[in-house]
Amino acid sequence: MAAHKEMPDFDVIIVGAGISGINFAYRIQESNPDLSYCILEARHEIGGTWSLFQYPGVRSDSDLYTFGFAWRPWTGKHSIADGSSIRQYLEDSAAQEGIDRRIRFSHKVNRLNWSSSSNMWTFDISTQDAKMISLRSRFVFLGTGYYDYQEPLRASIPGIHNFEGKVVHPQFWPVDLDYTNKRIVIIGSGATAITLLPSLTTRAAHVTMLQRSPTYIASLPSQGAFETIVSKVLPCFAANRVIRLKWMLFSFFMVSICRLFPRAAKSFLLRETAKLLPPDFNLEPDFVPSYNPWEQRLCFCPDGDFYACIRSGKGSVNTGMIETITASSVKLTSGKELHPDIIVTATGLKLCTAGGITITVDGEPYEISNHFAWRAAMVEGLPNLVLSWGYVDASWTLGADSTAQLASRLLTRMRKESVSAIVPRMMAEERQALEERPFLALKATYVKNGGNAFPKTASTGPWQPRSYFWRDVTIARWGDVKAGLEWLK
Incomplete structure (x- = not known):
């Protein structure tokens, strides 16, 4: 300069x-x-x-x-x-x-x-x-x-100030929060909520993900066979380059196919979702998004852990609009009520x-x-x-x-x-x-x-x-x- x-x-x-x-x-x-x-x-x-x-x-x-x-x-x-x-x-x-x-x-x-x-x-x-x-x-x-x-995103949640239990935003998670055997409602359906659900169910009594509308959630192997084989066959330097290129191409083609052929991509993702849910589980209304894949970010769960906790009964998904939150419950416009001890507002950034x-x-x-x-x-x-x-x-x-x-x-x-x-x-x-x-x-x-x-x-x-x-x-x-x-x- x-x-x-x-x-x-x-x-x-x-x-x-x-x-x-x-x-x-x-x-x-x-x-x-x-x-x-x-x-x-x-x-x-x-x-x-x-x-x-x-x-x-x-x-x-x-x-x-x-x-x-x-x-x-x-x-x-x-x-x-x-x-x-x-x-x-x-x-x-x-x-x-x-x-x-x-x-x-x-x-x-x-x-x-x-x-x-x-x-x-x-x-x-x-x-x-x-x-x-x-x-x-x-x-x-x-x-x-x-x-x-x-500052986290302050979502407009009617009556949230009435709740007498703990309200937590993931961006500032309390290190001393004990959620053992607690009932938890996560408000939101993005990557954070999808991560929290299987993690919290390891100690909580039950965790419900409450969403206004569903999200595409795809299972991804945490350890792929391709990576294992390439790492054994090729020298370390070459293997790293090949694996990185594979994932770059995978991401590029996946997004391109979703945008070029949205109906086919949606059909494929929903079929894969049905395989991971309990037998005879109805995809509607909780697992069929109203938008096409990649109009919002596609979420991944390693080894299908999100769906595993639903099959176990420790986790669940509920789709609906919040009418109001009282001192001890979340009331939905459908008339259903949830009774959490803790509310997590995973509503974005x-x-x-x-x-x-x-x-x-x-x-x-x-x-x-x-x-x-x-x-x-x-x-x-x-x-x-x-x-x-x-x-x-x-x-x-x-x-x-x-x-x-x-x-x-x-x-x-x-x-x-x-x-x-x-x-x-x-x-x-x-x-x-x-x-x-x-x-x-x-x-x-x-x-x-x-x-x-x-x-x-x-x-x-x-x-x-x-x-x-x-x-x-x-x-x-x-x-x-x-x-x-x-x-x-």
């Missing part, structure tokens, strides 16, 4: 020591080893999501072969892994590459300001001991995820971009949601700042890595051409002609309600939303990085 009389503390500052931040740190070291960088992490440890979430049975909802890093393959036996194993994997990966030595824990970024006079970002940071410090960098990478770490950091440009407030995303990585009018987003129909890490490779390429080119700042700009004629598209192509309620947390995307040009990994990574490595991007020397 171009020299300047005002020197930054770092060339690059990464915010977040989760999947995205650690992967970006690796890509910097790989492509720009001379650049100085640090990682600012608000929490006390590595992990991000996998440090925050501590509810029973917390696990990935993507296979670990693609959720893991391309540069450090997942070698565990299980394709779907629990949260503690994932966090340990992240710690080991960061230690292997010396990334852990660059992390400053308990450093929460409150405010970011870009100065056009110095071509630098200034960070206002609060630390664990309540000190306020300031750092400056030329480039920023935000690996802050897509939801609010501080509160969406949030940039970790809730206040952003200003030359002192003027900047709102990301009012602007268009360039290559699903930068936002118009924001210089030298990249945000990391993953995929909704594949693993998060694949999307984060394509963004990290694009950012690394931009950094390399900036140095070679002595460029001080790059900033996305949309021409007036472009703006008039474009059609807006949703940033996340999902119909989940929490996504629809919180979609204005994200930048805008369009139907054409570099303003399009993400598509699929191979296209995105091809653009990241060799695609046009001039269109829509202003390079300032």
Whole structure:
């Protein structure tokens, strides 16, 4: 990057020591080893999501072969892994590459300001001991995820304040909660609820998943025969590559088939569901979704554990609308009543971009949601700042890595051409002609309600939303990085 009389503390500052931040740190070291960088992490440890979430049975909802890093393959036996194993994997990966030595824990970024006079970002940071410090960098990478770490989604549940038992949100699960022999109602039907049901039934008296509408839930072998055979036949390095490629292809073709042939995909998924439920079990109304596969995220349960606890009688699913919640019951509009000791509100996440950091440009407030995303990585009018987003129909890490490779390429080119700042700009004629598209192509309620947390995307040009990994990574490595991007020397 171009020299300047005002020197930054770092060339690059990464915010977040989760999947995205650690992967970006690796890509910097790989492509720009001379650049100085640090990682600012608000929490006390590595992990991000996998440090925050501590509810029973917390696990990935993507296979670990693609959720893991391309540069450090997942070698565990299980394709779907629990949260503690994932966090340990992240710690080991960061230690292997010396990334852990660059992390400053308990450093929460409150405010970011870009100065056009110095071509630098200034960070206002609060630390664990309540000190306020300031750092400056030329480039920023935000690996802050897509939801609010501080506040859960407050779903509108009539009468929830009346309940005299325990009400728990999975995002902040109490470590001392004893649910032994308790009756539990989980409100929600997403990946979290589907994880909680079999986990809670190991100790609870009975667990009911109460949903407004059903979700597609597919069983996935925790240990596949393909992976076992390949690992025995091929050398470790080759086996890891083949297994990762298999899962990438599996995800791509599964999503493509569901979208191209929705009726056939729906029929297949429902047939597989019927095989896992008790004999003569009626799929209606609890297991037949009203939408097509992948209009909302498809949920997986390893070795059919979700269905196993239903067959055992310890778990059940109930579809209906809540009329109200009393001191001791959940009343449905159908007239049915549930009598839980504990209610778990697994109703989604509160969406949030940039970790809730206040952003200003030359002192003027900047709102990301009012602007268009360039290559699903930068936002118009924001210089030298990249945000990391993953995929909704594949693993998060694949999307984060394509963004990290694009950012690394931009950094390399900036140095070679002595460029001080790059900033996305949309021409007036472009703006008039474009059609807006949703940033996340999902119909989940929490996504629809919180979609204005994200930048805008369009139907054409570099303003399009993400598509699929191979296209995105091809653009990241060799695609046009001039269109829509202003390079300032």
